[in-house]
Amino acid sequence: MSEQGQDDTEHPAPPAKRRRSSDLQTLLRVLREARPYRGLLLLSFLLGLLAAPLALLQPVPLKVIIDSVLGSVELPGFLHDWFSRGPDGYGASLLVVAVVAQAVVILLAQLQSVANSLLQVYVGEKISLGFRAKLLNHVQRLSFAFHDRRGTHDSIYRIQYDATSIQGVAVYSVISFVAASITLVSMVVVMFRIDLELALVSMSVLPLLFGFSRAYAKRMKPRYKHVKDLESSALGVVQEILTGFRVVKAFGREQHEQQRFLEHSSASVRERVRLGIAEGAFGLLVGGTTALGTAAVIYIGVRNVQEGSLKLGELLMIVSYLAQLYGPVKTISKNVSGLQKQLASAERAFELLDEVPHIAEKPHAAAIGRARGAIAIDHVSFAYDGQNNVLQDVSFAVRPGERIGIVGRTGAGKTTLVSLLTRFYAPDAGSILLDGRDLSDYKLADLRNQFSIVLQEPVLFSTSIADNIAYARPDASMDEIVSAAKAAGAHDFIVRMDDGYDTVVGERGNRLSGGERQRISLARAFLKNAPILVLDEPTSSVDVETEASIMGTMERLMEGRTTFMIAHRLSTLRGCDRLLELSDKQVTVREPLARLASEGGAR
Numbered sequence: 001m002s003e004q005g006q007d008d009t010e011h012p013a014p015p016a017k018r019r020r021s022s023d024l025q026t027l028l029r030v031l032r033e034a035r036p037y038r039g040l041l042l043l044s045f046l047l048g049l050l051a052a053p054l055a056l057l058q059p060v061p062l063k064v065i066i067d068s069v070l071g072s073v074e075l076p077g078f079l080h081d082w083f084s085r086g087p088d089g090y091g092a093s094l095l096v097v098a099v100v101a102q103a104v105v106i107l108l109a110q111l112q113s114v115a116n117s118l119l120q121v122y123v124g125e126k127i128s129l130g131f132r133a134k135l136l137n138h139v140q141r142l143s144f145a146f147h148d149r150r151g152t153h154d155s156i157y158r159i160q161y162d163a164t165s166i167q168g169v170a171v172y173s174v175i176s177f178v179a180a181s182i183t184l185v186s187m188v189v190v191m192f193r194i195d196l197e198l199a200l201v202s203m204s205v206l207p208l209l210f211g212f213s214r215a216y217a218k219r220m221k222p223r224y225k226h227v228k229d230l231e232s233s234a235l236g237v238v239q240e241i242l243t244g245f246r247v248v249k250a251f252g253r254e255q256h257e258q259q260r261f262l263e264h265s266s267a268s269v270r271e272r273v274r275l276g277i278a279e280g281a282f283g284l285l286v287g288g289t290t291a292l293g294t295a296a297v298i299y300i301g302v303r304n305v306q307e308g309s310l311k312l313g314e315l316l317m318i319v320s321y322l323a324q325l326y327g328p329v330k331t332i333s334k335n336v337s338g339l340q341k342q343l344a345s346a347e348r349a350f351e352l353l354d355e356v357p358h359i360a361e362k363p364h365a366a367a368i369g370r371a372r373g374a375i376a377i378d379h380v381s382f383a384y385d386g387q388n389n390v391l392q393d394v395s396f397a398v399r400p401g402e403r404i405g406i407v408g409r410t411g412a413g414k415t416t417l418v419s420l421l422t423r424f425y426a427p428d429a430g431s432i433l434l435d436g437r438d439l440s441d442y443k444l445a446d447l448r449n450q451f452s453i454v455l456q457e458p459v460l461f462s463t464s465i466a467d468n469i470a471y472a473r474p475d476a477s478m479d480e481i482v483s484a485a486k487a488a489g490a491h492d493f494i495v496r497m498d499d500g501y502d503t504v505v506g507e508r509g510n511r512l513s514g515g516e517r518q519r520i521s522l523a524r525a526f527l528k529n530a531p532i533l534v535l536d537e538p539t540s541s542v543d544v545e546t547e548a549s550i551m552g553t554m555e556r557l558m559e560g561r562t563t564f565m566i567a568h569r570l571s572t573l574r575g576c577d578r579l580l581e582l583s584d585k586q587v588t589v590r591e592p593l594a595r596l597a598s599e600g601g602a603r
Contacts, residue, residue: 023340026343026347026350027169027343029350030166030169030170030346031174033130033131033134033166033170034127034170034171036130037123037126037127040123040126041123041171041175043119044119044123044175045175045178047116047119048116048179050112051109051112051113051116051179052179052182052183053186054112055109055183055186056190056321058102058105058320059316059317059320059321060105060317061098061099061101061105062098062316062317062320063313063316063317064094064098064313065095065099066313066316067312067313067314068094069094069095069098071311071312075094120175123171124168124171125167127166127171128163128164128166128167131163131166132160132163132164134353135163135349135353136159138352138353138355139155139159141357142355142357142358143357143425144419144424144425145358145384146355146357148384152239153232153236154232156235156239157228157231157232157235158232158348158351158352161228161231162345162346162352163345163349165342165344165345165346165349166346166349168338168342169339169342169343173342177339180329187321190321191318191321191322194314194321195304195310195314195318197300197304198301198304198318201293201296201300202297202322205290205292205293208289209289209290209329212282212285212289213336214336216340217340220278221340221344222344223271223274223275224344225344225348226271227275228344228348230267230268230271231268234265234267236264237264238261241257241261286329290326290329293322297319298319301318302315358425359425359444361443361444365441365443366437366441366442366446367442367443367446368434368435368442368446368447368450370531371434371435371450371531371532372400372531373400373401373435373450373531373562374399374434375398375421375432375433375434375532376398376432376433376436377397377430377432377587378395378430379393379394379395379429379430379431380394380395380420380427380429380432381428381429382413382420382425382427382429383428389585390413390416391413391416391420391582391585392586393429393430394417394585394586394587396580396587396589398562400531400562401560401562402563402577402578403558403565403575403576403577403578404562404563404564404565404577404578404579404580405565405567405573405576405578405580406418406565406566406579406580406582407566407567407568407570407573407579407581408582409583412582412583413582413585414582415536415566417564417580417582417587418534418536418564421439421451421532421534422453422534423439423440423444423448426440434447434450449530450530450531450532451532451533452472452528452530452533452561453536454518454521454525454534454538455521455538456537458509458517458518458521459508459521460508460509460517460520461509462505462506463504463505464499464502464503465494465497465500465501465502465503465505466481466501468509468520468524469484469523470527471524472524472527472528478501480527481523482501483526484523484524484526485520485523487523487526487556488519488520488522488523488525488557489519489522489552489553490516490519490522490523493516493519515549515550519550519553521538522538522550522553522554522557526557531561531562532563532564533558533562533564534563535554535563535564536566537566537568538554538565558575578590
């Protein structure tokens with residue numbers, strides 16, 4: 001069995017058309033994902049709200065200095081009681097208090113900003129990590145058919161990059177949008193109380209800005225999704241190059257692969273540049289509109305000061321508030337751009353989460369401890385694309401403990417057959433029974449626990465030898481791991497290594513030879529001690545001497561277990577009880593195998 005679960009030519013089914021989610025639906029889903037952190041989000045929101053009163057306070061000390069220290073305007077009542085006015089005005093004491101107050105307000109604003117930023121980073125990373133873990137858990141539950149169709153690079157991109165959008169939406173965009181909206185309303189109320197005319201002038205640009213934002217958001221989201229698809233495709237090229245770098249080097253195709261990567265990446269770069277231009281144009285439009293509003297307010301305000309209907313300090317206060325009024329407006333407009341980018345990524349992540357596993361477990365599936373190993377294939381047909389059958393109306397039965405050899409040309413359906421046994425795929429017609437009960441009636445975890453699988457190309461993880469053997473049973477003791485290694489004939493070469501069982505095997509076990517990797521895989525099967533064994537051409541990638549040694553190990557492994565062994569050479573299958581020959585989508589049962597081997601020789 002290959003790492004993708006099949007060695008046969010597949011015709012993946014086209015992805016189903018899905019209904020596009022609205023921005024509101026995606027936003028609500030993001031907020032549901034963030035619900036476990038609502039306490040921290042509320043605290044971040046309250047900290048964000050402090051920005052509004054601090055922003056309102058910042059111009060007040062300056063107004064007092066201009067109107068009451070430099071000018072002759074009376075202080076408001078609550079301050080008038082604290083400071084006595086002499087013939088030369090309020091004196092230096094009011095100036096000192098006003099300057100200190102200005103510094104304190106600015107310092108508090110900075111502290112609020114830093115505290116809120118740290119809290120947002122913490123809760124954002126927590127939300128993002130939880131969502132990534134949820135996506136990874138879901139992807140592992142999806143069937144081989146999904147991964148065959150989609151490829152792993154797209155899922156990796158969505159988990160690693162698109163999933164982070166949830167913190168951008170829940171923490172930064174939503175909270176920032178609400179806080180900016182409250183600040184905006186506060187500024188508008190204060191400005192209306194100071195001068196109605198100037199407040200109306202400053203507000204006149206808001207409908208234009210919100211109209212621009214709405215039009216921008218509608219056009220940009222599909223473009224953000226498109227650039228994500230392009231970047232995912234470029235990641236797929238990188239993954240192919242790095243996983244097949246030995247082949248790339250062997251054929252001297254480095255420059256070709258470099259060019260292929262550049263071609264895929266250049267498309268996303270061009271689209272990113274176009275998005276950058278669009279974002280810049282939108283920012284320029286927002287900035288130009290607020291500049292017109294500011295110019296109008298200053299012009300009318302200066303005329304009012306000249307006419308005596310407005311004090312200079314009040315004008316400076318209005319201009320200061322105007323900058324802080326348009327600040328939230330720009331924040332909201334910027335968030336529209338950022339929110340569309342984040343919602344596009346979040347939608348892609350939710351699309352992955354919405355994928356339904358093709359192999360679903362029944363609500364009341366039966367548990368199974370240790371199976372006897374009796375298997376019956378009853379009129380089974382299967383096609384990867386639902387149309388072109390790889391297997392058609394196949395039937396046979398296997399007794400507990402029987403050894404079955406499987407042969408056939410490449411693409412005949414050998415690995416497909418054993419993949420159906422382990423429910424990596426489900427048959428399109430017919431049924432497969434284990435101990436007299438349909439496979440779909442069992443819990444998936446319990447069912448797959450009945451199988452030990454040894455692949456043609458052993459899959460090892462970049463961890464220690466002990467951990468790789470214990471992958472079959474994570475709770476196994478060290479004594480059990482060593483016993484399994486001895487049974488597989490792996491103990492001797494393991495103890496000769498510098499770190500023994502703690503030796504890290506490297507990515508995909510590249511620090512070990514092919515025979516050593518296969519023995520680790522066999523040790524894993526010994527440790528699992530499952531009643532059914534699947535051997536998918538386990539000796540095809542090793543030399544004859546190593547094959548003979550491994551075959552002796554497999555003989556011990558097959559004792560007392562129902563065994564399916566895939567091989568191209570009949571000599572490998574001499575110890576099997578019967579032979580299944582796959583040809584033209586059918587299965588022919590031949591027995592006894594020993595006589596066939598002696599008559600037919602090796603294929």
